[in-house]
Amino acid sequence: MAYVATRGGARAIDQAERLYRAELGQIDAARVDAVRRALPMLIDRVMGEASLYEPDLAALALAQAGGDLYEAVLLLRAWRTTQPRLAIAEPVRQEQLFTHRRISAAFKDIPGGQILGPTLDYAHRLLATGVLQGRPYSPAPVTPAATAAPAHQPSLAAWQKAQGLVADPARTEVAPDAIPDLTREPLLFPAKRAHTLQSLARADTGGMLTLGYAAMRGYFNAHPTVNELRLAEAEVRVTHPRGTVFSAGRVKVSQAEVTSKGKSGQLNLGFCATLGWNEVKVISGATLDLNAAAAPKGSPVEEEFFLYHTEPVEASGFCIHFKLPHYVTFQSSLDALRGAKASAAPQSEQVPS
Amino acid sequence: MVSERTVGMTQALSLLPPQLMTTPPLLTMTGVSRRYGDVVALHDVSAVVYPGEVLGIVGESGSGKSTLLRMMNLEDTPDTGDYRLALPDLAGNLFGLDRFARRMLCATRIGIVYQNPHQGLLMQHTSSGNVAERLLIAGERSFANLRARGRTALEASEFPLDRMDARPIELSGGMQQRVQLAKAIALEPALLLLDEPTTGLDVSVQALVLDTLKRLQRDRAITMVIVSHDLGVIRTMADRVMVMRRGRVVEQGLSDQIFQDPQHDYTQQLVHAKL
Amino acid sequence: MSIASLTKAWQPMSYGFLDASAKRELRRKMLKAIAVPGCQMPYASREVPMARGWGTGGLQVTLTLLKPSSVVKVIDQGADDSVNAASIRSFLSKVSGAAETWDTLAASLIQSRHRIPEERLHAGQILVLQVPNPEPLRPVEPNMSIARQMHADADYGRLWLILYEQIVRSGRIMEGAAYPSLVNGRHVMTPSPIPRWDVPKLHMAQHLTFLSAGREKRLYAVPPFTKVEPLVFSDVPFKVEDHGALTCHRSGVKGFYMNEIPQGDGGSAYELSDSHLGIKAIRQAEGEADRIGATWYQNGQSA
Numbered sequence: 062m063a064y065v066a067t068r069g070g071a072r073a074i075d076q077a078e079r080l081y082r083a084e085l086g087q088i089d090a091a092r093v094d095a096v097r098r099a100l101p102m103l104i105d106r107v108m109g110e111a112s113l114y115e116p117d118l119a120a121l122a123l124a125q126a127g128g129d130l131y132e133a134v135l136l137l138r139a140w141r142t143t144q145p146r147l148a149i150a151e152p153v154r155q156e157q158l159f160t161h162r163r164i165s166a167a168f169k170d171i172p173g174g175q176i177l178g179p180t181l182d183y184a185h186r187l188l189a190t191g192v193l194q195g196r197p198y199s200p201a202p203v204t205p206a207a208t209a210a211p212a213h214q215p216s217l218a219a220w221q222k223a224q225g226l227v228a229d230p231a232r233t234e235v236a237p238d239a240i241p242d243l244t245r246e247p248l249l250f251p252a253k254r255a256h257t258l259q260s261l262a263r264a265d266t267g268g269m270l271t272l273g274y275a276a277m278r279g280y281f282n283a284h285p286t287v288n289e290l291r292l293a294e295a296e297v298r299v300t301h302p303r304g305t306v307f308s309a310g311r312v313k314v315s316q317a318e319v320t321s322k323g324k325s326g327q328l329n330l331g332f333c334a335t336l337g338w339n340e341v342k343v344i345s346g347a348t349l350d351l352n353a354a355a356a357p358k359g360s361p362v363e364e365e366f367f368l369y370h371t372e373p374v375e376a377s378g379f380c381i382h383f384k385l386p387h388y389v390t391f392q393s394s395l396d397a398l399r400g401a402k403a404s405a406a407p408q409s410e411q412v413p414s
Numbered sequence: 415m416v417s418e419r420t421v422g423m424t425q426a427l428s429l430l431p432p433q434l435m436t437t438p439p440l441l442t443m444t445g446v447s448r449r450y451g452d453v454v455a456l457h458d459v460s461a462v463v464y465p466g467e468v469l470g471i472v473g474e475s476g477s478g479k480s481t482l483l484r485m486m487n488l489e490d491t492p493d494t495g496d497y498r499l500a501l502p503d504l505a506g507n508l509f510g511l512d513r514f515a516r517r518m519l520c521a522t523r524i525g526i527v528y529q530n531p532h533q534g535l536l537m538q539h540t541s542s543g544n545v546a547e548r549l550l551i552a553g554e555r556s557f558a559n560l561r562a563r564g565r566t567a568l569e570a571s572e573f574p575l576d577r578m579d580a581r582p583i584e585l586s587g588g589m590q591q592r593v594q595l596a597k598a599i600a601l602e603p604a605l606l607l608l609d610e611p612t613t614g615l616d617v618s619v620q621a622l623v624l625d626t627l628k629r630l631q632r633d634r635a636i637t638m639v640i641v642s643h644d645l646g647v648i649r650t651m652a653d654r655v656m657v658m659r660r661g662r663v664v665e666q667g668l669s670d671q672i673f674q675d676p677q678h679d680y681t682q683q684l685v686h687a688k689l
Numbered sequence: 690m691s692i693a694s695l696t697k698a699w700q701p702m703s704y705g706f707l708d709a710s711a712k713r714e715l716r717r718k719m720l721k722a723i724a725v726p727g728c729q730m731p732y733a734s735r736e737v738p739m740a741r742g743w744g745t746g747g748l749q750v751t752l753t754l755l756k757p758s759s760v761v762k763v764i765d766q767g768a769d770d771s772v773n774a775a776s777i778r779s780f781l782s783k784v785s786g787a788a789e790t791w792d793t794l795a796a797s798l799i800q801s802r803h804r805i806p807e808e809r810l811h812a813g814q815i816l817v818l819q820v821p822n823p824e825p826l827r828p829v830e831p832n833m834s835i836a837r838q839m840h841a842d843a844d845y846g847r848l849w850l851i852l853y854e855q856i857v858r859s860g861r862i863m864e865g866a867a868y869p870s871l872v873n874g875r876h877v878m879t880p881s882p883i884p885r886w887d888v889p890k891l892h893m894a895q896h897l898t899f900l901s902a903g904r905e906k907r908l909y910a911v912p913p914f915t916k917v918e919p920l921v922f923s924d925v926p927f928k929v930e931d932h933g934a935l936t937c938h939r940s941g942v943k944g945f946y947m948n949e950i951p952q953g954d955g956g957s958a959y960e961l962s963d964s965h966l967g968i969k970a971i972r973q974a975e976g977e978a979d980r981i982g983a984t985w986y987q988n989g990q991s992a
Contacts, residue, residue, distance in 0.1 A: 070768075070775035138736035143708050245710070247731035247906045250834040359832055369833075375904045378741025382821070385743065385773055389766045389803040389962060392949055393884040394865030396930040401859040517842055536847070543854050550853070551846040557856060557922040579857055 085127045096120040105313060105337025106130070110373050111137035112244070112263045114312045114336045131377035138374055142244065148299040149237035151306070155216035158293035159311070163214050166287040167320065173214040178292060217289045218318060218330060227320075227328050250365045257353075257364060261346040262335040265373035272367045273345025276352050281362045285319035285348045288330065292338045312336060317343035319351050329354070438500055440465045440637050441605060446485060446495030448661075455481045456492065457661045463605075466635040470652025470669065472645060472684070478661040479641045483609050486639060487526050488516045499523070501604055521551045525598025529610035531590035534597070535582045541593045542568065542578040548600045567600040568593070570634075572626045588619035592626065599630065608640040612647060624650050645684060649673055657681045705752045706784045711735045715753040715908075719899060722910035727872025727917075728840070729823050734906040744777055744802060745903030747819035751781060751800045754815060759787040762796035767804040767946070767962035774802070791965045794982045803866065805887040807945050807963040808982040810896035812913060818881040820902035823909065825869040825879040845877050848920060856925065868927075870919045877920065878909055886929045886946045890985045891917040933989025937961040940970040944989030 097104060097120035107119045111134045118137060126132035162178025165171045189198040221227040243259040252260070261269070277285060294311040301307060316334035323329040331351025333343045349367050356363040370376060441463040448456040456478045463469045471479045484490050485497065488508060497508045501523060511519065520526075528534040535544050545564040546554075554560055568578055573592040582590045591611055598606055611627070612620040624647065631638060631651075640651050648655055649669065656666040657678065665678040676682045703709065711733070718730040737745050737752075755761070763778040765771035769791040777800060782789050790796050793806040802819040810816060826836040829847040839845070848869055855863040866882040870891070880888055881900050891898060891911050901908040911917055921927045936943045938950075938958040945966065947959035961967035972979040986992060 070770040070772040071779060074772045074776055135736065135740060136738075139738045142711070142735040142737075143702055143706070145708070244735075245714070245733050247733055249731055358835070365832060365834060374736060375741045378743065378745070379821075379904055380742075381740055382742030385802075386766050386771065387803075387882075388948055389884055389946075390866035390882045392947075392962075393882075393886075393930055395949070396932075397861070397863045397865050400928075400931065401861050401863060404860045514842060517844070536850075539847075539850055540854055540857060542857070543850050546853050547846045547850045550849040551844075555923045557853065557925050560853060560922075 081127075085125075088121075088124050093117065093120045093124050096124050102338065106266055106339050106342075107133050107137065107337075109335040109337045109339050109342065110134045110263060110265060111141060112259070112336065113137050113141045131373060135374050135378070148309075149240070150309070151237075151298040151300075153295045153298075153314075155219070155291075156213055158214070158291065158295055158314070159212045160210075160214045160291055160293045162292040163289065164287070165217055165289050167217070167289075171217050171289075172220055174210065176210045176214070214291075221288075221328060225327075227330060228325075248368065252364055252368065257350070257368065258332070258334065260368045260372070261333045261350065263373075264342070264346065264368070264371035265376060266339060266342040266345075268371035268373070268376065269345040269349065269367075270341055272361055272371065273348045276348050276362045281352050281356060281360065284321055285331065285344075285351055286321065287344065288318040288320040288328075290317045290340060290344065291315065292340070313338050315339050315343045317347040319344065319347040321351060437465055439463060440500050441486070441639075442496075442498045442500075443482075443486070444496040446482070446492045446497070448481060448485070448490070448492040448495075454661045456485070459495075459658075459661070459663055461656060461663075463637055463639060465637055468631060468638040468640060468651050468653045470648035470655045471639065471641045471658060472643065472648045472655060473658035474643055476660075477658040479643075479658045480609055481661075482658070483526075483607050483639065483641045486605070487524055487607055488520055499604065518551075521548060522601050523604045524607065525601070525603040525605070526607040527591065527594045527598050527609065527611045529613050531582060531587070531594055534594045535590065537583040538581060540579045541573070541582055541585070541596075544582065544593055545597045545600045548597050552601055563600060564596075567596040570599060570630060571596040572622075572629075586619075587615050588623055591615070591623055595626070595630075599634075599636070602634075604637065606636045606638045608638060610642050610644075611640070613642065613644065620647075627651060645673075657684070702784065704785065705755050706737065706780075707735060707749065707752050711749075712753045715749060718908055719750065719753070719910065722899065722908055723897070723912045725876070726912055726915045727876035727878040727909055729876075729878075729907040729909045731906055732908055734903050737903070738780070739777070741904040742821060743773060744800070744819040746901035746905075746908065747800045747802070747817045747899075747903070748777060748780075749903060750817050750899045750901045750908060751798060752784070754798055754817075755781065755785040755787050757786045758797075759785070760790050760795055760797045761787050762790050762793060762799045763801070764799070764804060764806070764964075765802045767806075767948075768964040770964065791968070793965065794980065803882050803884075804946070804962060805883055805890045807961075807966050807984050807986065809985055810890075810894065812895040814896045816896055816898045818883070818898060818900045820879070820881040820900045820907075821904070822867075823879060823900070823902040823905050823907040825867075825877050840876060843875065845871075845920075848877060852920060852922070856922075862921075862925065862928070868919050870917050872911060872917055873915050874918075876909075878911075880917070884930055884946055885919070885927070886932060886986075888917065888919050888927075889929070889991050893917075929991070933986070935959045937967055937970075940967040941974070942967060942970045944986055945984070 097116050103123065104116050104119045107123060107130065108114050108116065111119065118140065122133040122136040126136060160176065162180065163176045165175065192198050218227055222229040241253045241255040243256045248256050248260060292315050295314045296311055297309045298306055299309050314334060314336060315338050319331045320328045329351060331347040331349070333346025333350055335342055349362060352362040353364045360366065439462040441461070443459065443461045446456050446459045459482060461469070471482065473479045485492055488511070491509050495509065499508060508519070526534065536547070542564040545567050546560045549560055549563055554563065565575060565578065568575060571592040573589065573596055577585065582593050585593070612623050615623060628651065630636060640648065642648050652669050654667065655669050655672045657664050657672065657680065659680050665672065665676065665681045672681060673685060676685045714733055718732040722728070722730045734746065734749065737748055739745055739748065761778065761781050762769065763774045763781065765774040768774065778789055781787060793799065793808040796814065798815050798817065799806065800817045800819065805816065824833065824836055825848065826839055828851060830836045830839060852862050855861070866884050867879045868885050868888050869877050870880050870888055872878050880891060893914050893916065895913055897913055898911040899908060900910065919927045930946065932947050933944055935947045937947065937960050939960050942961055946962045948962050950958045950960060952958055966981065969979045969981050973981065
């Protein structure tokens with residue numbers, strides 16, 4: 062008998078869940094702590110897609126989901142949506158970021174300097190198999206630079222704006238609680254700029270890479286040059302009900318700005334930022350943003366297309382929903398199919414009864 | 415529908431200057447101007463078209479002739495200007511109509527054939543379906559009638575009926591234009607707009623399509639406005655001609671008049687270049 | 690006076706899971722949906738502790754409507770004990786304390802995927818249908834912003850065109866479930882992937898129906914006594930599935946929508962899709978006092 066028709070569905074799903082969890086074993090604080098310390102890049106990726114900056118909860122979600130990324134993101138999103146809004150943080154400007162890594166591919170050197178920071182970009186990707194033979198791999202210690210790079214760096218785009226290379230549209234100030242919030246409003250198109258950036262920040266890293274890579278390879282117009290890529294920490298400054306502004310802590314952020322030559326004789330910019338350090342995501346996202354303005358309707362680099370299709374919770378949920386029984390709809394199609402067969406060789410000029 | 419008219423009458427009418435026409439015009443456009451940024455697409459253009467008449471609009475690309483046709487099809491609204499069609503239940507400036515009313519008016523009373531069939535056809539649907547869609551928008555809900563009326567329209571466009579359920583994407587350029595034409599005339603519109611309908615077709619195919627248009631015009635006395643950069647096409651089709659340049663009308667008159675005795679320098683250039 | 694006396698004790702989640710701001714938004718959108726029958730209302734659609742595509746849209750509407758006195762029935766493909774129905778039902782009772790039932794007549798609130806029960810719903814009952822794809826225009830226009838404009842223009846010619854071409858190609862309309870239907874003479878909606886058998890049950894019904902798509906963030910409604918007309922040609926009548934003459938091999942009941950069960954001998958057996966109707970019929974046959982309500986179909990014909 063089919064699994065749905067089984068009487069006692071409640072018992073079946075209960076046991077199926079137990080079977081899965083038996084494999085994962087007991088989850089305790091030590092395991093969560095180990096996950097958090099061992100997998101910082103994964104924690105960052107999950108926090109970005111969940112749009113929730115809480116490394117402990119992200120580690121817990123990963124432990125609870127056994128490392129299934131989409132499950133972990135859903136756990137965090139479902140938790141996040143029930144949380145109250147206590148305050149809205151002040152905007153963070155580029156020059157206020159505590160910058161760990163900042164590079165530009167557009168110029169050899171830039172005001173403030175290129176800061177390589179932590180990266181595996183130039184590492185040789187050799188698997189340290191010795192570890193499995195009992196020889197622990199310990200990284201060589203870092204030699205501090207003679208002069209430390211300044212923590213705060215100017216924005217390259219600010220220099221470009223001053224040079225007239227980049228359009229500098231007038232900024233309109235928006236009250237903090239008037240900023241459109243994607244998690245409390247539906248995403249409609251043409252999208253509000255805030256919704257676009259929020260949606261990119263929450264997007265699926267893999268999905269964004271796929272569509273961004275398609276654009277980079279040449280499906281559609283703009284070839285991106287990395288104008289500025291930053292890994293940084295941002296101070297979260299909030300206002301106490303009594304009026305004092307204080308720091309509630311720092312969050313890791315990444316952001317990318319990519320550029321290409323525009324039609325109007327100026328440079329076009331594409332931008333993407335997210336919580337946590339995730340370079341692939343922000344470069345892909347910024348490339349999609351760069352292409353969006355000129356994208357034809359229905360193309361994969363059109364905003365509606367890439368924002369809808371890189372939403373990790375929606376995309377993964379819909380994908381796995383096809384496991385659900387569909388036999389009522391299937392029966393309905395079967396009926397139409399058999400009906401058409403029965404009235405074989407239809408005369409199209411006749412009106413069917 | 416005015417169907418009593420004969421070929422003889424067409425000739426007789428075309429001898430008369432327009433102001434002596436006894437019937438009021440079907441289409442009246444007055445003082446239409448449109449700018450796109452710094453570009454003046456149309457400047458103070460006025461036009462009239464009488465029932466059963468074919469007005470040709472000629473000019474080089476960028477002269478504003480296609481923009482004017484789009485205005486007649488209410489696809490765009492000018493900065494200033496007045497547009498009227500003398501049809502029952504239709505009063506006032508048509509540029510003032512809302513989106514909904516425009517759509518219904520265009521679907522039911524105005525037919526259009528575009529130069530690019532992709533613009534006028536659903537390429538992935540059947541040819542008969544393209545015609546049927548028009549009828550559906552106008553409220554036809556009988557399948558038998560959709561079939562019959564689709565067949566009639568395709569037949570009138572001299573489209574081979576054994577291909578009526580083929581998709582336009584599978585058809586030749588000339589056939590695609592015939593599907594567009596069938597779709598345009600399916601509801602017997604008061605006004606048929608033709609935007610470079612034969613441009614891009616082989617010369618022999620072009621002649622056949624023009625032939626069909628001529629026959630349709632003669633049999634049904636459809637009021638037409640045809641836009642072309644090709645003087646040959648205009649000469650074959652039009653009773654009266656409007657010459658446009660840089661968004662303005664530089665000369666207009668009876669077809670023979672314009673071609674035999676062009677007054678404006680620009681028209682003279684055009685006609686001589688052609689000859 | 691102490692802080693404790695002025696505040697509520699901390700709870701891990703709000704009543705009915707969703708917080709007050711989410712419920713307020715949903716209530717507003719649900720009222721709008723009732724006011725403009727069949728018109729899709731965009732809503733924020735919160736993440737809930739279930740995967741998107743698994744009834745999260747229906748769940749949000751149900752959670753908003755729930756109160757401790759509610760009696761909830763949840764079905765999937767017509768069955769109460771289907772695995773996902775069981776999962777949703779236990780979540781609903783866990784977060785709201787509402788009573789659970791399998792009996793259509795006893796339910797005040799019915800959340801369903803792909804079916805409308807065979808017993809007539811009455812005034813006061815609310816049916817919540819889970820919707821995977823709320824956009825009837827998707828097959829002709831995948832772009833949501835263009836489709837929205839087409840709804841505003843009542844531009845449905847291409848939907849009819851699909852039906853026209855199905856008849857031309859196959860000699861009949863080939864739409865299966867989710868048959869596009871005109872609501873209140875204005876908006877075409879997809880009635881969710883219910884079989885054609887169930888579409889007439891929405892027309893001038895006594896009950897209120899909400900249709901909600903969580904992943905696509907759209908909800909719409911069919912208020913009581915509202916016209917729901919499947920798109921058909923005047924000379925090609927709407928046809929429901931040819932199930933009127935089939936008999937359930939378990940209960941012996943005839944004349945309702947059936948599940949086809951392929952048999953080893955090459956044939957098929959049939960069983961009632963509305964599983965609880967089957968259970969009631971078997972109980973009645975065994976002499977138990979179980980009431981079967983009035984049904985929309987009688988002897989396989991729409992009543």
